[in-house]
Amino acid sequence: MTAIMTAAHGEPGGPLTLIERPRPVPGPGEILIEVAAAGLNRADLAQRAGRYPPPPGASDILGLEVSGVVAAAGPGASRFKTGDRVCALLAGGGYASHVVVDEGSVLPVPESIDLVTAACFPEAMMTAWANVFDRAGLKPGETFLCHGATSGIGVMAIQMAKVYGASKIFGTAGSEDKCALARDLGADIAINYRTQDFEQVVKEAGGADVTLDMVGGDYIQKNIGAAKADGRIINIAYQNGMTATVNFGLVLMKRLSLMATTLRARPVPEKSRIRAAVEKDFWPHVASGKLRPVLDTVYSLAEAEVALAHMDKGGHSGKILLKV
Numbered sequence: 161m162t163a164i165m166t167a168a169h170g171e172p173g174g175p176l177t178l179i180e181r182p183r184p185v186p187g188p189g190e191i192l193i194e195v196a197a198a199g200l201n202r203a204d205l206a207q208r209a210g211r212y213p214p215p216p217g218a219s220d221i222l223g224l225e226v227s228g229v230v231a232a233a234g235p236g237a238s239r240f241k242t243g244d245r246v247c248a249l250l251a252g253g254g255y256a257s258h259v260v261v262d263e264g265s266v267l268p269v270p271e272s273i274d275l276v277t278a279a280c281f282p283e284a285m286m287t288a289w290a291n292v293f294d295r296a297g298l299k300p301g302e303t304f305l306c307h308g309a310t311s312g313i314g315v316m317a318i319q320m321a322k323v324y325g326a327s328k329i330f331g332t333a334g335s336e337d338k339c340a341l342a343r344d345l346g347a348d349i350a351i352n353y354r355t356q357d358f359e360q361v362v363k364e365a366g367g368a369d370v371t372l373d374m375v376g377g378d379y380i381q382k383n384i385g386a387a388k389a390d391g392r393i394i395n396i397a398y399q400n401g402m403t404a405t406v407n408f409g410l411v412l413m414k415r416l417s418l419m420a421t422t423l424r425a426r427p428v429p430e431k432s433r434i435r436a437a438v439e440k441d442f443w444p445h446v447a448s449g450k451l452r453p454v455l456d457t458v459y460s461l462a463e464a465e466v467a468l469a470h471m472d473k474g475g476h477s478g479k480i481l482l483k484v
């Protein structure tokens with residue numbers, strides 16, 4: 161198979177080159193996918209720089225999600241048959257023409273969705289569900305603050321909160337155009353974090369029951385200030401810093417919960433549980449068009465270097481894909 165590798169010798173940080181590898185063989189419960197497209201994730205930048213090694217047993221090739229066609233099924237894998245259109249969450253290996261994955265991490269692609277575009281969904285929807293709905297327990301009628309509202313994750317989290325019945329959705333973004341997109345996706349109040357103080361805006365509008373944060377640093381104290389009583393704040397990244405000076409007085413007085421999770425290293429059965437919940441509760445809305453993909457740019461697999469530089473620069477909204 162063809163794949164993109166970090167330099168010829170796998171050294172982190174080096175140039176990305178196309179390489180040939182033996183095609184993987186699906187093991188028990190796994191399927192082999194002939195990849196149509198791979199989704200880029202911000203974690204790919206960290207892995208490429210040597211700061212986010214793949215978990216034990218995962219492929220050393222970049223790529224946390226793909227869409228494609230089932231090429232073969234391993235022993236005992238029964239959810240899909242050869243030729244089925246699918247998309248999948250991976251622990252690695254997506255920047256390639258073929259990848260194997262446990263069938264529990266795989267979703268069927270509805271007829272209404274183009275196969276390449278389907279790579280926009282798995283990582284974003286499963287991350288949003290695992291954090292906003294499962295761990296932080298957003299309920300219909302509650303308010304939701306989503307930082308990075310037009311990130312690959314944010315565009316799905318906002319739409320999912322909307323269809324689930326959140327009473328008010330706040331989204332932060334770094335430009336007026338991105339704020340307009342956040343409103344278009346369902347944010348009631350879009351906040352340009354470069355010109356507005358989100359803590360002030362959210363507090364004045366009644367506060368947030370659930371906050372999804374990927375910024376960290378100084379946002380940690382401000383999220384606490386913007387939270388309603390019994391609020392839940394969940395971090396999926398700390399782009400502004402892993403450390404902060406925090407006054408926990410308000411955490412105590414407002415009975416807040418501070419949480420953080422990662423998806424990639426979770427055990428296979430746990431990923432299967434998350435996929436099953438997404439498939440049951442939100443996948444019908446993808447098929448109907450109520451939850452829509454936000455696709456920024458499609459590059460070819462050979463252009464992985466340019467695609468990652470595009471993500472690193474940060475001007476994109478929604479997903480960047482590599483077409484194989």
Ligand SMILES: NC(=O)c1ccc[n+]([C@@H]2O[C@H](COP(=O)([O-])OP(=O)(O)OC[C@H]3O[C@@H](n4cnc5c(N)ncnc54)[C@H](OP(=O)(O)O)[C@@H]3O)[C@@H](O)[C@H]2O)c1
Nearest residue numbers: 201202287308310311312313333334374396397421422423
């Ligand atoms: N823990 C997990 O399991 C998990 C899973 C998936 C992703 N993640 C993390 O989630 C984040 C989003 O991932 P992605 O692939 O969707 O990346 P992405 O599309 O590149 O999005 C990054 C986002 O961060 C926002 N941001 C940066 N600094 C900000 C600030 N000071 N205030 C508000 N927003 C700020 C950017 O906003 P603007 O563009 O508007 O400036 C952008 O929307 C990444 O940090 C990734 O590592 C974690």
